[in-house]
Amino acid sequence: MPVSRLKFESLPHAIFLQRVSGPEAATTLEARLGQGAFLALRLVDLLAPDRAPVSKDAFHYQSVATDRFCRELRAVDTEGAHVHGIAESASDSYRLGDIQLIAPALFAYAHFLEAELRLEEALDVLTTLLVVVGNRLSPTDAVAAQLRFARVHRKLNRFDEADAAYSEAGELATLAGDRYSALLSRIGRANTTLGRGNLADAQRGLEGILADARAAGERDVEARAEQGIAAAFYYMGQSAEAIPHAWHAFELYEEEDSQLRALGD
Incomplete structure (x- = not known):
């Protein structure tokens, strides 16, 4: 799906808050990881090109608060390290004025979530990557993001969305002269046909x-x-x-x- 047409269907990253349920869940590690992911991704949202620029003080305040929460998670869980890495990369991206610095952390977290079969959460992270970084992704990363976006949709049996993303990946790969990824996009569409x-x-x-x-x-x-x-x-x-x-x-x-x-x- 073209980046320009991507958007969140509801509150961005609310899927992570679903880990918090019941009076006791809020204090569990699982819930804290969900809260940390929500905070880190909301920090990334401040870098989106279609929103009003955030003042240095406002970004610094939110960055410090997010880092404080996520830093505690880094040492206790692999996912916590991913979440803290996103918060850290967002701060670096803002400080250095280079949005592409956030891409590796988002890719890595999406891959982790997909491997853990948290597919809706993986989609949220990939959507963040495509919406916030979007056309500022390198050609290679743009193709890779669309291929992963398509694959997660296919695993969720959302074949129309998967087809659209595979087609977008194929077009981007062809423009970039990436024969391998163009073929992969065709494999993906064939597998979507198989899934149907x-x-x-x-x-x-x-x-x-x-x-x-x-x-x-x-x-x-x-x-x-x-x-x-x-x-x-x-x-x-x-x-x-x-x-x-x-x-x-x-x-x-x-x-x-x-x-x-x-x-x-």
């Missing part, structure tokens, strides 16, 4: 991507295409046709986790 249950269409699309990946020498994309084709055949009840593709994916992948996933799928 259009198995034959997905299989045909993946066959085309496989041919293009082979011609381009993109081994990782070739492996992903083979894995997707295997899944399509399997879901169509054609296990015999699926097995060779799953094995080819296993052979092409270079990382053990990906190899095991290819055989497991």
